[in-house]
Amino acid sequence: MSKIKIYELAKELDKPSKELVEFLNKKDVEAKTHMSTIDEAEADMVRKAFAPKANAEKAEEEKSDAPKKKKIVQVFRPQNTQSGGRQGGKRQGQGRDDRRDNRSQTGRDDKRDNRSNGGNKNGKSQNGRKEVRDERPSQPIRPRPDRIRQQVQQMHEAEAAAAAQKKRLEQEKKEQERKENRSQGNRDNRDERRDNRGRDDRRDDRRDNRNQGGRDDRRDNRGRDDRRDNRNQGGRDDRRDNRDNRNQGGRDDRRDNHGRDDRRDDRRDNRNQGGRDDRRDNRKNSPTIPEPIVEGQKPQRNKGKGKDDFKKKDKDFRHDEDRVGKGKKGKNEPKTQLQKPEKKEQKQEEQIKSITIPEVLTIQELADKMKIVPSVIVKKLFMQGKIVTVNQEIDYETAEEIALEFDVLCEKEEVVDVIEELLKEDEEDESKMKKRPPVVCVMGHVDHGKTSLLDAIRQTNVIDREAGGITQHIGASVVEVNGEKITFLDTPGHEAFTAMRMRGASSTDIAILVVAADDGVMPQTVEAINHAKAAGVEIIVAVNKIDKPSANVDRVKQELTEYELIAEDWGGSTIFVPVSAKTGEGLDELMEMILLTAEVMELKANPNRRARGLVLEAQLDKGRGPVATVLVQKGTLRVGDAIAAGSAHGKVRAMMDDKGRRVKEAGPSVPVEILGLDDVPNAGEVVVCCKNEKEARSFAETFIAQNKVKLLEDTKSKLSLDDLFTQIQEGNLKELDLIVKADVQGSVEAVKQSLLKLSNDEVIVKVIHGGVGAINESDVSLASASNAIIIGFNVRPDATAKETAEREGVDVRLYRVIYNAIEDVEAAMKGMLDPVFEEKVLGHAEVRQTFKASGVGTIAGSYVLDGLFERDCSVRLTRDGIVIFEGPLASLKRFKDDVKEVKAGYECGFVFANFNDIKEGDLVEAFKMVEVPR
Numbered sequence: 065m066s067k068i069k070i071y072e073l074a075k076e077l078d079k080p081s082k083e084l085v086e087f088l089n090k091k092d093v094e095a096k097t098h099m100s101t102i103d104e105a106e107a108d109m110v111r112k113a114f115a116p117k118a119n120a121e122k123a124e125e126e127k128s129d130a131p132k133k134k135k136i137v138q139v140f141r142p143q144n145t146q147s148g149g150r151q152g153g154k155r156q157g158q159g160r161d162d163r164r165d166n167r168s169q170t171g172r173d174d175k176r177d178n179r180s181n182g183g184n185k186n187g188k189s190q191n192g193r194k195e196v197r198d199e200r201p202s203q204p205i206r207p208r209p210d211r212i213r214q215q216v217q218q219m220h221e222a223e224a225a226a227a228a229q230k231k232r233l234e235q236e237k238k239e240q241e242r243k244e245n246r247s248q249g250n251r252d253n254r255d256e257r258r259d260n261r262g263r264d265d266r267r268d269d270r271r272d273n274r275n276q277g278g279r280d281d282r283r284d285n286r287g288r289d290d291r292r293d294n295r296n297q298g299g300r301d302d303r304r305d306n307r308d309n310r311n312q313g314g315r316d317d318r319r320d321n322h323g324r325d326d327r328r329d330d331r332r333d334n335r336n337q338g339g340r341d342d343r344r345d346n347r348k349n350s351p352t353i354p355e356p357i358v359e360g361q362k363p364q365r366n367k368g369k370g371k372d373d374f375k376k377k378d379k380d381f382r383h384d385e386d387r388v389g390k391g392k393k394g395k396n397e398p399k400t401q402l403q404k405p406e407k408k409e410q411k412q413e414e415q416i417k418s419i420t421i422p423e424v425l426t427i428q429e430l431a432d433k434m435k436i437v438p439s440v441i442v443k444k445l446f447m448q449g450k451i452v453t454v455n456q457e458i459d460y461e462t463a464e465e466i467a468l469e470f471d472v473l474c475e476k477e478e479v480v481d482v483i484e485e486l487l488k489e490d491e492e493d494e495s496k497m498k499k500r501p502p503v504v505c506v507m508g509h510v511d512h513g514k515t516s517l518l519d520a521i522r523q524t525n526v527i528d529r530e531a532g533g534i535t536q537h538i539g540a541s542v543v544e545v546n547g548e549k550i551t552f553l554d555t556p557g558h559e560a561f562t563a564m565r566m567r568g569a570s571s572t573d574i575a576i577l578v579v580a581a582d583d584g585v586m587p588q589t590v591e592a593i594n595h596a597k598a599a600g601v602e603i604i605v606a607v608n609k610i611d612k613p614s615a616n617v618d619r620v621k622q623e624l625t626e627y628e629l630i631a632e633d634w635g636g637s638t639i640f641v642p643v644s645a646k647t648g649e650g651l652d653e654l655m656e657m658i659l660l661t662a663e664v665m666e667l668k669a670n671p672n673r674r675a676r677g678l679v680l681e682a683q684l685d686k687g688r689g690p691v692a693t694v695l696v697q698k699g700t701l702r703v704g705d706a707i708a709a710g711s712a713h714g715k716v717r718a719m720m721d722d723k724g725r726r727v728k729e730a731g732p733s734v735p736v737e738i739l740g741l742d743d744v745p746n747a748g749e750v751v752v753c754c755k756n757e758k759e760a761r762s763f764a765e766t767f768i769a770q771n772k773v774k775l776l777e778d779t780k781s782k783l784s785l786d787d788l789f790t791q792i793q794e795g796n797l798k799e800l801d802l803i804v805k806a807d808v809q810g811s812v813e814a815v816k817q818s819l820l821k822l823s824n825d826e827v828i829v830k831v832i833h834g835g836v837g838a839i840n841e842s843d844v845s846l847a848s849a850s851n852a853i854i855i856g857f858n859v860r861p862d863a864t865a866k867e868t869a870e871r872e873g874v875d876v877r878l879y880r881v882i883y884n885a886i887e888d889v890e891a892a893m894k895g896m897l898d899p900v901f902e903e904k905v906l907g908h909a910e911v912r913q914t915f916k917a918s919g920v921g922t923i924a925g926s927y928v929l930d931g932l933f934e935r936d937c938s939v940r941l942t943r944d945g946i947v948i949f950e951g952p953l954a955s956l957k958r959f960k961d962d963v964k965e966v967k968a969g970y971e972c973g974f975v976f977a978n979f980n981d982i983k984e985g986d987l988v989e990a991f992k993m994v995e996v997p998r
């Protein structure tokens with residue numbers, strides 16, 4: 065009877081294997097994973113049970129045209145996303161599903177839905193990058209809703225109070241007028257007043273409306289906060305829309321996005337009669353009316369004017385009051401009186417300013433934005449007990465607090481990641497996607513046999529070429545098994561290459577976790593698991609070295625259960641393949657498993673589009689110029705294509721495959737070495753194929769420009785051994801972070817331990833990373849990110865690392881002798897601490913006889929009572945308890961000879977520097993200033 069594998073049946077029925085397995089288990093059919101086989105009869109049973117259901121579901125789906133769910137994969141770097149890559153994974157699907165669920169709570173379902181409407185048949189991403197970019201927060205305007213709301217509330221109250229006060233004043237004035245008019249009995253005046261009163265009423269109405277308008281204005285601000293909240297809750301698509309709208313200009317447009325049209329319309333109606341919207345409406349209705357004065361200028365000019373007006377009016381008001389009694393010019397009075405509060409109110413309204421500020425800025429910059437003199441801020445903070453200077457940098461939160469004190473609302477400057485925008489891609493048409501080979505990386509603890517395994521697979525001899533037997537870079541190769549290709553990334557497994565390995569994992573579909581059967585799970589095994597899981601790649605465990613007598617596969621299985629990697633025969637879903645890189649045992653099965661997993665994952669890419677890939681490694685070759693190993697991820701890269709990769713660009717001059725053969729083109733999942741770039745790109749950089757060289761250059765230039773800005777910010781406070789002292793003095797440094805790289809692990813440990821011992825009360829020395837091998841770019845990045853100094857012992861930085869270190873201002877110190885390294889750091893640390901000197905008394909002597917020698921001066925023939933006298937020591941001469949000389953000892957002799965030292969119980973001759981008043985019986989104390997160790 066023929067047998068069928070569950071995954072095949074699952075595929076046939078278009079159902080997850082898991083479901084089938086569960087079903088079979090319920091029916092008491094032994095089936096553990098999708099790899100298990102069942103006979104035809106059982107298969108038929110499954111077909112019967114699932115087929116109608118599956119068909120019905122399918123029909124339902126088609127009918128409802130409901131948006132299909134997409135699997136979104138969490139990755140570290142957007143450029144590393146694989147199209148359709150890991151989403152299809154069923155084995156480690158559990159964890160990912162959780163993640164997905166979590167994410168869907170953040171409102172991304174909408175996005176996913178939208179996307180799935182775009183014909184994404186399998187619910188898989190055609191464009192990994194885009195998904196990921198969308199998921200990454202692009203530094204939105206950070207909400208500060210509570211504080212702003214509070215502030216706005218306060219302002220409302222203040223304004224309402226002011227308005228009420230004005231109203232009261234007006235009423236009082238009106239009352240007075242009325243009285244005045246009544247006393248005069250002037251009918252005309254009364255009529256006019258009535259008219260005026262009518263106008264007053266109208267104006268009042270208008271003012272009320274405007275007040276409402278003002279309040280709405282503020283509500284808008286609150287609305288903005290709401291918007292931010294919404295954004296925080298996950299409406300990232302909204303945010304994207306906002307960005308678009310923002311690009312178009314007005315904040316009002318942005319408001320539209322949030323369905324606040326109604327409110328805005330109300331507001332506009334209310335405000336139509338006055339204030340800022342007046343201007344807008346005027347513009348709208350009568351375009352011939354010239355543009356009003358720019359808002360930013362007006363308040364300033366008006367401020368002064370307003371003040372004068374106010375004073376003047378105040379004076380007028382007093383005049384008016386005087387006039388009330390006199391009854392003169394009563395006809396014109398009300399007009400003047402009524403205009404006053406209106407202007408005052410306008411002034412107050414305009415005081416609520418909003419500024420956009422960056423994450424970090426100086427007091428001076430803040431003051432400039434707020435259009436006030438910086439000293440005002442300094443003074444205000446001083447009054448609060450904070451002493452600041454105008455050049456002091458403050459963060460957004462502090463700046464916002466300060467600004468609020470001056471009734472200015474803050475918005476955070478949105479930093480648009482230009483590079484990200486450049487790398488943005490549209491979704492791809494699923495129908496154009498074709499099957500692509502899986503990209504596999506080998507991970508695991510040091511010496512567990514990663515290179516040997518790869519070597520055995522590739523049947524080449526890579527291991528011999530490696531310096532010290534340690535894999536140093538990501539290499540890549542393609543192997544062919546049963547007519548199917550597999551791309552292997554030679555990911556280094558040592559701790560020193562954490563970052564690179566991470567990149568390896570991110571560009572990978574499947575990770576082969578190599579665990580030595582005789583050694584079991586080690587720290588880097590765990591690290592590798594975590595990286596692979598975080599990158600959402602499938603893990604296949606290769607239990608290596610099974611040829612060894614001490615090999616214990618079950619122990620490995622047991623240990624890995626702790627990390628949720630449970631073998632199939634233990635009831636889990638992780639593929640474990642016992643292998644021996646040495647004998648080649650189990651390798652075929654491993655290959656089969658890789659292909660099977662890849663098949664289940666349905667890895668696809670569109671080969672007929674402009675290429676896009678990832679720089680795996682790059683270096684400067686003396687003869688060939690910059691050489692980059694690129695893994696093509698989408699499209700097809702051809703010789704002659706214009707490409708850009710980070711800061712490098714050029715035209716593909718030549719391409720070599722993993723066997724060193726010249727090739728004309730490379731499709732998805734194919735690693736190639738390319739020549740023709742003008743610069744060495746960084747590993748991990750995205751390679752994009754451009755329309756032409758001009759476009760590629762402009763891409764690279766944008767990248768460089770963008771990087772410069774970033775670097776300027778980043779390098780501001782880079783630490784170096786030379787300025788350790790200053791940094792400490794300024795109290796900036798409490799912890800000295802070091803990265804130690806050495807040729808062998810023993811040295812790493814030795815340097816590490818010695819350096820750690822240098823910690824003292826003021827500064828703690830911390831080795832944040834230690835590893836074996838050349839100083840690579842990831843070390844430099846780590847140093848740069850954590851403001852650390854790199855200590856290299858018997859190793860040198862590679863080209864990229866060197867360049868990066870120079871660019872990022874990372875201090876890299878190279879040594880050949882451990883003690884030099886330690887001495888240097890110690891010296892730097894001592895330098896940063898004020899040396900403490902202490903007087904150390906060496907001994908005492910008594911002057912027994914004095915001699916005069918021409919050209920020398922007085923010689924004190926003395927007897928050393930205790931301790932000793934040294935040649936370069938200082939002395940203190942006391943007579944009757946009084947110090948009569950203190951200074952250096954010019955010479956120390958025994959008989960006629962200069963000596964180094966004279967001990968107690970011996971006679972000697974002293975000559976004091978420029979001092980001859982020596983008498984018998986004088987006491988001489990020898991002392992020295994010694995540095996007290998800190």
Ligand SMILES: Nc1nc2c(ncn2[C@@H]2O[C@H](COP(=O)(O)OP(=O)(O)OP(=O)(O)O)[C@@H](O)[C@H]2O)c(=O)[nH]1
Nearest residue numbers: 510511512513514515516534535557609644645646
């Ligand atoms: N007996 C036995 N020895 C093996 C096997 N695989 C690897 N080795 C040995 O284990 C040692 C380490 O192998 P590598 O391939 O260099 O290990 P690695 O994990 O690549 O090490 P790094 O590159 O330093 O991280 C070498 O001496 C290999 O000969 C195996 O299957 N059986």
